[in-house]
Amino acid sequence: MEIDEAAINAHTSATVVDSLQSKDQLGIDYHRPLFLHASGAPISMSIGMPLVGMENYSLWREAMQFPLLTRNKLCFVDFSIPRDSFGAAYELLWDCCNAIVKSWIMHDVIKSRFDQWSLISR
Known part of the structure; x- marks a missing residue:
């Protein structure tokens, strides 16, 4: 099983840089x-x-x-x-x-x- 490093890096960057993207479907921001x-x-x-x-x-x-x-x-x-x-x-x-x-x-x-x-x- 190969690890997709690009996908992991993209997900990590999006999570760290923009916490607004961390909201779930109900609008809850888990980083607040x-x-x-x-x-x-x-x-x-x-x-x-x-x-x-x-x-x-x-x-x-x-x-x-x-x-x-x-x-x-x-x-x-x-x-x-x-x-x-x-x-x-x-x-x-x-x-x-x-x-x-x-x-x-x-x-x-x-x-x-x-x-x-x-x-x-x-």
Whole structure:
């Protein structure tokens, strides 16, 4: 079985360059930060390393960034996309995505640190 390198390269280029082409027949753009996959339940993302305090924060932070980046949700943590950037019609969806991201993060914070966590108040 031969691999059609040209077809693979053309598909990859189209996906990377023009995310508007990633919409399915219903108009859903899977590359947008506001897209929530059905498997994005609050406990579905765990890095397996609880944050216990400053002693492991740097390593925990780096480990947490990878899954957030792959799910296109890092923007909710680094605030690179503010709530009003999508318009009033999408504010409820932004709130929902933000809550899911918070739940993913809080899942890996030990219970004794919940009260000290300042990110959750945002």
